[in-house]
Amino acid sequence: MHDIKWIRENPEAFDAGLKRRGLAPMSASLLAIDEKRRAAILKSEQAQARRNAASKEIGDAKKAKDDARASALMAEVAELKTTMPQLELAAKAADEELNKELAAIPNLPLDEVPDGTDEHGNVQHHVFGAARNYGFAPKPHDDLGDALGFMDFEAAAKLSGARFVVLKKGLARLERAIGQFMLDLHTNEHGYTEINPPLLVRDEVMFGTGQLPKFEDDQFWAIKGELLAAPDGIGRLRSERLGLIPTAEVSLTNLVRESIVDEKQLPMRLTALTPCFRAEAGAAGRDTRGMIRQHQFTKVELVSITTPETSKDEHERMLACAEEVLRQLDLHYRVMTLCAGDMGFSAQKTYDIEVWMPGQGDGGAFREISSCSVCGDFQARRMDARYRGPDGKPRFVHTLNGSGTAVGRALIAVMETYQQQGGSIAVPDVLQTYMGGVKVIDKDQ
Known part of the structure; x- marks a missing residue:
């Protein structure tokens, strides 16, 4: 606001x-x-x-x-x-x-944000690693998963419709391992506090982080009904809707809504591993194959609440924390600074991390796996979230959020990057402890 x-x-x-x-x-x-x-x-x-x-x-x-x-x-x-x-x-x-x-008005870009109208105006910040050379044509993750028998889109469609998936055996365990690895990294090494937040939130919470009113159609909604007794004996139905979170940013950032925190509590660094739900109303026809764009997916979210003086430095720190996930997984990626026309509604400045997926497109492609944004006091004004400094006067906090990272897309990147001839998947070294020592996922696991 x-x-x-x-x-x-x-x-x-x-x-x-x-x-x-x-x-x-x-x-x-x-x-x-x-x-x-x-x-x-x-x-x-x-x-x-x-x-x-x-x-x-x-x-x-x-x-x-x-x-x-x-x-x-x-x-x-x-x-x-x-x-x-x-x-x-x-x-x-x-x-x-x-x-x-x-x-309904989006946040304004910082001066250093590059000009541009869409993704073509984004600027490459830096690159980590390089694309691997295979002695065979790398397959997309959905072909690999189908051949293993561990990725079932047809069963998911019977249960829930399009853009859902059922993961089984080794791939279900691998996804769980990736999420736990990320959470442990951010809590043990990066100083984030783990939170297990609600997945259903009220309208005012969605408003606080900018999902409402503009993006109402992109959310999933649950209706909570309550039958009330009446003197005439005819029951009255009172209903309240709750939104399924599209990202844990919504719950985590709103933990400071309508409050004044002490400056000594800042920076407040929070993380959560949660399911996320997106109707993707504006994405019809995009990424319809595989797990790239799902209605339900798992993500590790990073949120920081800071003073205005420290938010820019915190943005760089958050980016480094998200990058460390991919570095330890030894995945090739690049960091892009988004142009003014391609940023999200609440952002002042955004870095996108795009991981290399060798099975995508014709010969591989970079796909977004994390967005790290600084929002200034834009969300804080919507939430009435403030802090009290040494002078005793309340000031609006600054908020930041980032994916640390999207677990489903990390699973895709690991599957496609670590695939072996014949269709098995090598397990990255850093994940083997979480997999009970399993080093390779094949049809027997």
């Missing part, structure tokens, strides 16, 4: 940031609503002040035995009692109108 005061003081800078996002100028329309809101609030406050003053003047008039003045003042107070609710409603309506407009 943007600060209307900042927009009022920096309208040109605000519109310039929107332009980099591919959006038309909005400061003039927002400030017009703001002016209407401020005028309505002023009228309401003036009416309240006049009512208080008139009430006091009534007592003075009665003491002076000025019945005519007392009567006139009482009539004025009665009139104010009638008009004040209308003025309060007008002020509230103008405030809601402004907040509705502000809630």
Whole structure:
């Protein structure tokens, strides 16, 4: 959420940031609503002040035995009692109108973010490793999984429809091993605190991190119903919807919502291994084969809550933590700095980590496996999440989030990178302990 005061003081800078996002100028329309809101609030406050003053003047008039003045003042107070609710409603309506407009506007890019309208404007930051040479044509993960008999899309479709998968035996264990490895790495070596958060959250929680209102159709929703008794004997159904988290960022970041934390608690570094759920409403026809784009997937999430002064350094640290996962798995990857037009809604700056998948496309392809974003105070304003510094004054925290990493895509990368001629999968050294010493996954495992 943007600060209307900042927009009022920096309208040109605000519109310039929107332009980099591919959006038309909005400061003039927002400030017009703001002016209407401020005028309505002023009228309401003036009416309240006049009512208080008139009430006091009534007592003075009665003491002076000025019945005519007392009567006139009482009539004025009665009139104010009638008009004040209308003025309060007008002020509230103008405030809601402004907040509705502000809630739909994405965060502004930092100055160092490259210009561009889509993924073609992203800039390569650095590369780790190199593509492996095979003495055979590498197969995609779904062919490998099908040949092993451990990856079943047909069974999943019978249960849930398209974009789901059933993993079995060695591949189910390998996915679990990858997730546990990531979680242990981030908690034991990177200083993150493990959290087991709710998977179902309220609308205001989705709003806090930016899923609502703009991306409502991209979420899965569960309806919670409760039958209420009534005096007439006819039950009434009260329902409440809860959203299935598209990423643990939603639950973890909102742990500080509507609170003021002590600066000594910052930076707050949190991690969770959870299922994630995405309707992918805007991705029809994309990545329909295999496990690349699923409605349900597992991910290790990283979230940091920091002071404004440390958030940029924390962003670099978070990127390094996510990279370390792929380095220890010895997977080839590159880091991309996303351009202004390709960043997510809440981000000020984003690094994407793209892992090399040798079985994708014609001869292999880089595919995104992690996004690490710094959001500034954008989410904090939506959540009303603040901290209290040495001066005692509350200030909005800065929030960051990143995948550390997507477990399903890491599974794909491991399968395709470590495949052997004949279709077996070598288990990376760092995962063998989590696999009970198993070094190779083949049809017998």
